Amino acid sequence: MPVSRLKDIPGIGVDRMGDLADAAADPELLRLENLDTDLRPPEAALAASRRALEDDAANSYLPFLGQWPLRKAAVARVARLSGVDYGGPEGCVITAGGLSGILNSLLALLEPGDRVLLPAPIYAGLINRVRLAGGEPVFVPTHPTPQGWRLDRDALRGLRGQGIRVVLAMSPAMPSGCWLDAEDWAALAELCRSEDAWLLYDAAMERLLFDGRAYLHPASLPGMAERTVTVGSVSKEFRMIGWRVGWVVGPGRILPDIGLVGIHNVVCQVGIAMAAAAAALTCADDGVAAAVAEWQARRDCLLEEFSELPAIPPAGGWSLLLDCAPLGLSGAEASRRLFETAKVAATPMAGWGPGSERYLRFVFANEPVTRLAGIGRRVRDALA
Template sequence: MTDAPLAARLRDLAGPTIFSEMTALAQAAGAVNLGQGFPDGDGPAALLEAAHAAIDQGLNQYPPATGLPVLRKAIAARRAADHGVEYDPETEVVVTAGATEAIAAALIGLCEPGDEVVVFDPLYDSYGACLAMAEVRRVPVLLEYDGTRFSFDPDALRAAVGPRTRLILLNTPHNPSGKVFDARELALIAELCVEHDLIAVVDEVYEYLVYDGLRHLTPAALPGMRERTLSISSAGKTFSATGWKVGWACGPAPLVTAVRTVKQYLTFGTGTPFQAAVAHGLTACMDWVEELRAGLESRRDLLVAGLRTGGITTYPSSATYFLQMDARSFGTGDGDALCRELVRSAGVVAIPSVALYDDKKAGRHLVRLAFCKDEELLAGAAGRLAAQARAAGAGQVARPARDLDGRARTSKT
């Protein structure tokens, strides 16, 4: 056996993810974990009771490879009610082991080795792994902060599409930036997909966790897009049940068949009683989801307000669990080094956003914080970070910056 049995295309992925690494540091130091995006609280009581009932009723064996019929029907009904896009639950919906499996199965099932996939940079870390497993080349389009929001250069997106492009992989609402792609941006993506006959694989797991009066728009609802869009979502973020790993993909039958073909040889099926409970959640617990959304928006604002007391620059987050802050507020442009220092000096763990960037220079100064935590914990962590920034900021030059509400303020860099 060779010294490096791991396939060459996966060697860059060896070792723990940045999320596992930082969580281990949090546990070892007894630090507050604002790194990994898991909520402190459980989902709605009715959802949990439905899971118990499903177990008691004997739903403990393999589900169908495509998922329990009751869940596929609930997913299709939810997409129709929310977006006006109708799917046949028999042929156009497949249940997966979380959204991560849906994305992996889509890329493996829809791409040939050597194909190109357009992605938006930064990108969630599993995307790179899935693309490597599919043996395709990713072509990144940078999301840059323009003073009010993260956006991309339309010409850069057009230039990213070439003769080998197979699909566009889109995450909206977007992790880690908290960006919600707007109608104008989605229209351009749709235009390019139609013009070049591309597939759109859209990760929409934060579809219900959108703030500031904005609304999530699914590309599948745009003209010419239903027949070429695979919409992926999950119960984990919607119902604060990340450990259940129940996700799904909706789309035209040929795309869903590609996902099912791969996933039946990965997990085949997952969490039968949890699938039954999620079906109940999608039909009877959506008021709770709205309460969750409002609560997360309030926690985001609480965290931002606490960080501001230390002169810390934050970036607008209109969705997801996450907020980005600027490492330069602490007297350093190195977000990775700052995150490791904060474990020791502030007892707070964050994620260096650079780990999620192809363009390391663009993401070097950014740090991702999760606000899906208890309010008291958030307030305490914000206070520690603010104190650390004040201690590091003595004598530094003040500069104008923009915070969550877009208003100019003074911070230290």
């Protein structure tokens, strides 16, 4: 039997599908199961990585909370996007990837049993980190529409007075690509203010928005600067998954506690990676606009290929969901059929929020349009 903190924590499915796809070693297999990308990181980041290999200062535990140039760059980024200045490098701690920052923040914000609100479906790793930190996940639904996913604001209003301690939100969300518009953020901010709750903002994909959608940082809303903790990373926007560098930026009343958790959790970050992250955050051309254009083209290709299937359009991010229930299948059964008969690796979403077992995720960040052409026929034949 697992220890109690693990009893309600299943796997995320991605690891199993990734292992199956690796073992197949089939070049014809479409790798749509994992959030990898074939687009290169910024050249400035690659150059900084090479220099850091020869820099003795990069081969160090210190500073425990992250190198000062990177902390300064992360605070400046949040200030630029939100209009909120958290006071220089002291307003930031660096983490070993964004999800390490999420867990460290939850451990610093939650008492055992505290309730954490998450729009769902949402990444299982976020749900399970809430549980690891001793919190209770509470879900507000987002609903699929022909135009994309929409937050259920009526359900959100019904959660007032329910003892929400933290709102954990991501936009665009993973895996759905749900984009929170200005009214959604206003509703979430109102809940935070009325409940005296923290907003833990997962900013991993915040600028990966399609079709000209507007960006809004929730710390810019009235009364939210002092209760918003922003967690970002270089993994998605900057295509630097393997560097494992993230940051937490927020009010001075909570940052020392988050830093203390980090020191006693992962201890420190990847030394040779922090200079590269700082270079990515400060370079003249970070490549984000070009990457977003390419990922939008891949999304558009998939939506065209899936025009006869119940696929929900994502507003941004790296993936889209197919609703397998109208096909009479679960996401797990659809995934099995696609892998065995169509040479398509896609991950079922069981455990990614209430009702998520009906969905199958397709990641379009790692396969070019030329490889995606014809996938619609393969999927329809396999799932017929």
